[in-house]
Amino acid sequence: MAAPGTADFRTQLQDWLPKLVLAPSLAVTLLFVYGFILFTIVLSFTGSKMLPRFTWVGFENYEKLFALPAWHTAIANIAIFASLYIVICTAIGLMLAIFLDQKIRGEGMLRPIYLYPMALSFIVTGTAWKWFLDPGIGLQNVMRQWGWESFTFTWIKDSEMAIYTIVLAAVWQTSGFVMAMFLAGLRGIDNEILKAAQIDGASNWQLYRRIVIPLLRPAFLSAFVILSHLAIKSYDLVVALTGGGPGRATEMPATFMYSYTFTRNQMGIGASSAVIMLMTIAAIMVPYLYAELKEKK
């Protein structure tokens, strides 16, 4: 047995060890996440151009930001993109999950096909869809060659419609994932409830509308949170698919932030746009995470 002094030291060390091991992670998070957030917030109130400078300008950057047509385009685009993306992904995901749940033969083959796009980089997805939607070589050309001479599909070159090609590619990438979330939810529903409702004479439609879908509430919430978070962060897909064009028609907050900060040397304005993005995501995530953590306690 060790002397009492060393034993004390050992127990003390054992008490402190967990906190010591955790400390670097906490420090890194505090510095690289929260410190950096603070730094960017401060920058958004300065007149920084190419490099950070600490000349206080108050809300000038925010005023400029909201006066910029490019920012208005970005906001309008994210609103269109996020709402369509979330609604369509949820609808397709829910439909596929319900269909797959009907004792489908070959489910084991279909599920991975629906899900594999989630493993790809948005740059790969963007490249594939960019050329597939290209009027010259892609879908339009294919249809014409197959004999539909008047077929026209030029969305990707059309500044009014290009945003919808981003929705299409993004839905392609993530709707299978939403399917998996709903399928897990469906598989967790107690069959006894369904059987009881069937005995009461409920039709399949009523069964789903009145019982199953309400029971999937948690899956809806998770899908909404994860999809809105993906939507606001969408940068790569826009870059790869349309490059923000034609012109600046598919500018999004993420591409706006990047170009104002790093290519147009308007760091103050870039920082203020990043702050707006963070606030939007936080408004969705913080209540959700808070509720999740509280439940656990």
Add this chain to the structure above:
Amino acid sequence: MSAASQDTAVSTGRVTRTFLYLVLILFALFYLLPLYVMGVNSVKPLSEITGGNMMALPQIWTLAPWRSAWSTAQIGVEPTGLKPYFLNSILMVVPAVAISTVVGALNGYILTKWRFRGDTWVFGLMLFSCFIPFQIVLIPMAVVLGKLGLAGTVSGLILVHVVYGIGFTTLYFRNYYAAFPTELIRAAQIDGAGFFRIFWRILLPVSGPIAVVSVIWQFTNIWNDFLFGVSFGGTSQPMTVALNNLVQSSTGVKEYNVHFAGAILAALPTLFVYIVAGRYFVRGLMAGSVKG
């Protein structure tokens, strides 16, 4: 988890079933379409794409686009092909995944088995960091990497990916270890086992499944990352950035077949992981969204 066993008790008629199969197969075709387009057109001569039909099988099969994409295509200003960037990605991914997974395992262990006042807060802070838009950290990160002399290096990218990856890995291990009986830990403590010994002997041996989930999640995320790569890659750009440079290059003839071959090359590692360990991949996705 989402095992395939428990089907619904709902019964459906024959017409409905035909309709179900029809819809399900149509969607399968929709998901497979881009993969088919990429595959078929990556083994065609360029003339068959520009003058032919994208959906048609090649008349002349060729691997030249693949060779070009891998070793001779113009990326930015250098005709190096994607090979060096592929290596950059490997050099970045392997250490970043290893470090973030080990750190996540230790964090998860502490946050569940060595609880202390305020540990939920610590976890909450780390958890929220998974969901920030990375635009909010780009500027200070560029400054710090510059100051550390890590701008444009693989080491810099590793640092970035570890820092913004430990939130997720901690989440995985924490939720996994939470289900592990704490009495066993206390018993081992009474027997005199210390902090690391308990981790090594008791928790690590049962951590296989969650380690796979964490490794796959981190691997996919880091391999597929574009924003950090393009912002801090400098001369050590990863595969995604190189692919984008290849496809977006405005000079010369657009070599669609080379672009498709390059896109498949960039997708291969994560596709491979998905095919080999898809089950775990799905589990990771779910754990990242449905915290429970």
